[in-house]
Amino acid sequence: MASRVVIVGAGFAGQHAYHELAEAGYEVTLVDRHPYTTFQPLLYQVATGGLNPGDIAFPLRRFVSRSKGRTKFRRATVTGIDTENKRVLTNRGEPIPYDTLVLAQGAGPNFFGIPGAKENARTIYSRAEALAVRDLLFSGLEQMTTQPDRERRFTVLVVGGGATGVEMAGTLAEMKSEAIPVVYPELSQDSFRVVLAEMADTLVAPFDPRLQRYTLHQLRKRGVDIRLGTAVKEVRPDSVDFADGSTMDVDLVIWASGFGAHPEVSEWGMPQGRGGRIEVEPNLQVKGHPDIYAIGDAAIEPGSPLPQLAQPAMQMGSHVGREIVAADKGLPPTPFGYDDKGTMATIGRNAAVAQFPSGRTVTGFPAWALWVGVHLATLLGGRNRLQAMVNTAFRYFAWPQSATNILGDTVVEDVQLDQSAGRPELPQQSE
Structure with a gap:
């Protein structure tokens, strides 16, 4: 029996695999570089002051302590996998032995090799990154109130027209108009200027064309400057060059243009496919490694890639948990089958899009209410659900006064101005 299972990553996929295995009585070690798990779909709300960071984070030691049986948590970064001796190597503590290993480390931003993007753009894939964006927004606006050049604008460029980019741009636009x-x-x-650049000719490409048109209309209605068919060529500290030869002065670039594997995964000796995702068999076993599984954003079956969304990750996690139990009972492997329950994206207050497998689409307030309900219900912990629900309800019913919740720390006490351009010199992103 594969009694010792190590799960790397405590996102949606890792959590669901953990639940299945802990309930079955396995000795499970959950490994994550952070002492908490973050509800990533709501990080843009933290970045724009809509939610507190504690509302969408849950302590992993508490998460593990709620399970009965032989479970534990290790805060560490995985540095390698010793497949010969079946050990997970980490930067903290002794190697962790395993009988079965589940890789659910998720993914990070994909900069597609664009010069300057990694160094000069900001992302919102972690709690710390979302807080950094919030502080840069706050610092920039505060700086604008005392600068001599009243004609200058604080420009935020959002790169990527998927759900994350649309949600971020829509919320920033409401900040501009209401707060x-x-x-x-x-x-x-x-x-305050909000620009959304997307290299394709449509926004939220996986959605029905009607929903794409609705999204475009709602963002423009909110004052977002949308640049479709516009690819980024280079990102500099205070400007962006586009592939068409044009240049735009910017104060903040938020990168929401796709996922890629974490760089350290390439050192683990696993087969990698498109975007650096680990290649798996139909039952989610890693190719060539029958005692290792990969799930969520970290994994890809070359013949049928799945979208890097929460629903596939959750279902993959549950499937692998059941698959490990079944294998110990001598049952044959079962291919993973994704049950598409629909896709949603919010644009702003009372505006969202939802699409279901049946072909039915929903827009406006009903889609927005559905989006809010699903996301609040998915949060870990009763306190987090209650706190986020209270904050969301207050923000909704006290609108537009509640839109004034722009709160952050100034990045530095005295931001120095580049006198030639009159723009604040903000610190570069740290690793």
């Missing part, structure tokens, strides 16, 4: 006139009366709405 700035109240919190920063000395600034005009034109002082």
Whole structure:
């Protein structure tokens, strides 16, 4: 019996695999580089001051302590996998032995080799990154109130027209139209500019064309400057070059243009496919490694790739948990089958899109209410669900006064101005 199971990564996929195996009485060690798990779909709300970071984070030691049986948590970064001796190597503590290994480490931003993107753009794939974006927004707006050049605008460029990019751009646009006139009366709405660049000719490409048109209309209605068919060529500290030869001065670039494997995965000796994702068999076993599984954003079956979304990750996690139990009972492998329950994306207050496998589509308030309900229900912990529900309800019913919740720390006490351009010199992204 594969009594010792190690799960690397405590995102949606890792959590669901853990539940299945802990309930079955396995000795499970959950490994993650953070002491908490983050509900990634709501990180853009943290970045724009809509939710507190604690509302969408849950302590992993508490998560593990709720299970009965032989389970434990190790906070560490995986540095390698010793497949010969069946050990997970980490940067903290002794190697972790396993009988079966589940790789659910997720994915990070994919910069597609674009010069300067990694160094000069910001991402919102972690709690720390979301807080950094929030502080940069707050710092930039505060700086604008005392600068001598009243004609200059604070420009935020969101790169990527998928769900994350659309949600971020829509929320920033509402901040511009509702919050700035109240919190920063000395600034005009034109002082804050939101631009969304997408290299394709449509936004939210996986959705029905009707939903794509609705999304485009709602963002433009909110004042977002949308650039379709626009690819980024290079990102500099204070400007972006596009493939068509044009250049745009920017203060903040938020990168929401796809996922890629974490760089360290290439050192683990696993077969990697498109985007660096680990190649798996139909039952989610890693190719060439029958005692290792890969799930969620970290995995790809070359013949039928799945979208890197929460629903596939959750279902893959549960499937692998059951698959490990079945294998110990001598049952044959079962191919994973994804049950598409639908896809949603929010654009702003009372505006969202939802699409179901039947072909039915929903827009506007019903889609927005559905989006809110599903996301609140999926949060870990009763306190987090209650706190997020209270914050969301207050923000909704107290609108537009509640839109004034722009709160962050100034990045530095005195931001130095580049006198030639009149723009704040903000720190570069750290690794």
